[in-house]
Amino acid sequence: MSRRGLLLGGLAVAAAATGVAGTSNAWGAEPDVIDCDAWGARPNSDVVPVWNQRPVKILVHHTATPNVTDLSRGAGERLARGIQNFHMDQRGWLDSGQHFTISRGGYVLEGRHRSLEVLRIGERQVEGAHCTGQNVVAVGIENEGTYTAADPPAVLWNRLRDLCAYICQQYGIDPTEIFGHRDFKDTACPGDVLYGRLPQLRTEVAGVLGQHVSRRIAAKESWPLLRVADRGPAVLAAQHLLREVGMTGVAADGTFDRRTADAVRRFQTVHRTEEVNGMIGGESWPLLVRPVRPGADGEAGRAVRALLASGAPARPAESLVGAEDWRRLLSAPTSLAG
Numbered sequence: 001m002s003r004r005g006l007l008l009g010g011l012a013v014a015a016a017a018t019g020v021a022g023t024s025n026a027w028g029a030e031p032d033v034i035d036c037d038a039w040g041a042r043p044n045s046d047v048v049p050v051w052n053q054r055p056v057k058i059l060v061h062h063t064a065t066p067n068v069t070d071l072s073r074g075a076g077e078r079l080a081r082g083i084q085n086f087h088m089d090q091r092g093w094l095d096s097g098q099h100f101t102i103s104r105g106g107y108v109l110e111g112r113h114r115s116l117e118v119l120r121i122g123e124r125q126v127e128g129a130h131c132t133g134q135n136v137v138a139v140g141i142e143n144e145g146t147y148t149a150a151d152p153p154a155v156l157w158n159r160l161r162d163l164c165a166y167i168c169q170q171y172g173i174d175p176t177e178i179f180g181h182r183d184f185k186d187t188a189c190p191g192d193v194l195y196g197r198l199p200q201l202r203t204e205v206a207g208v209l210g211q212h213v214s215r216r217i218a219a220k221e222s223w224p225l226l227r228v229a230d231r232g233p234a235v236l237a238a239q240h241l242l243r244e245v246g247m248t249g250v251a252a253d254g255t256f257d258r259r260t261a262d263a264v265r266r267f268q269t270v271h272r273t274e275e276v277n278g279m280i281g282g283e284s285w286p287l288l289v290r291p292v293r294p295g296a297d298g299e300a301g302r303a304v305r306a307l308l309a310s311g312a313p314a315r316p317a318e319s320l321v322g323a324e325d326w327r328r329l330l331s332a333p334t335s336l337a338g
């Protein structure tokens with residue numbers, strides 16, 4: 001513990017020293033961004049709302065479209081037009097939902113009108129439509145492709161890092177405040193691979209800005225995304241919590257089977273979540289957990305004990321486990337495995 005503390009302290013001192021020496025380079029320069037006019041956006045169908053406040057976080061998405069091999073600027077512009085058409089014609093939105101788009105070829109494109117102009121000033125926030133509940137506090141970035149199993153191309157990754165650094169700098173956002181869509185919704189977005197690289201993204205963005213973030217801080221506690229075929233203590237805890245709210249047909253056996261997914265769908269329907277898809281992510285977890293003492297009788301107490309038994313940090317039996325504690329306990333099995 002003390003050795004680790006000393007090591008981290010030493011790194012922090014080294015980073016601070018580097019920061020002093022290289023202050024003039026510790027800066028997120030504005031990346032090349034193809035604005036709406038340049039890629040041929042349609043006019044927005046209604047006034048784009050602009051809020052008199054700064055966003056406080058960045059949300060990373062993937063477009064869940066094919067991992068195309070056409071890396072040209074033209075392909076990037078077609079992508080931006082395709083998303084805008086989809087959002088306006090199918091979703092009925094006034095414009096593209098995301099603030100920025102990055103193509104597989106590494107082209108950064110403005111999404112919703114005014115996003116670039118407002119970012120350059122760094123005082124206000126264009127209201128997006130990329131994640132309900134986050135649209136006036138988070139900048140949304142769509143990354144072209146599907147990153148459930150594949151890695152994003154290096155050129156896309158580098159532009160994502162540079163764009164995030166510029167956004168963090170313009171708005172004074174801490175690089176640790178970079179999230180994935182799944183942190184707030186029951187969705188696989190931005191894909192397991194890209195989501196798994198968010199700690200690296202936070203670290204690299206901090207580096208561009210001349211800051212240092214420890215591995216532990218960069219890893220961040222997060223609600224796990226659970227789906228069919230997942231196994232382990234988090235699944236077991238979820239099953240106990242579903243039983244707690246009356247889904248007694250769910251077997252508490254630590255395997256996320258079809259019956260568990262059906263129960264999650266019923267739970268999502270009752271709570272009117274955005275998605276009814278049988279996945280437990282950042283929207284359902286906060287609705288599912290409840291304050292409980294680890295020594296308590298009943299299913300919620302069993303859920304806590306399932307996590308504690310799996311090696312999460314021990315807690316006194318009488319201390320109340322609140323929402324933040326639940327998130328910490330649930331993210332622990334993942335971080336132990338990683």
Ligand SMILES: [Zn+2]
Pocket residue numbers: 060061062181189190
């Ligand atoms: Zn998304």
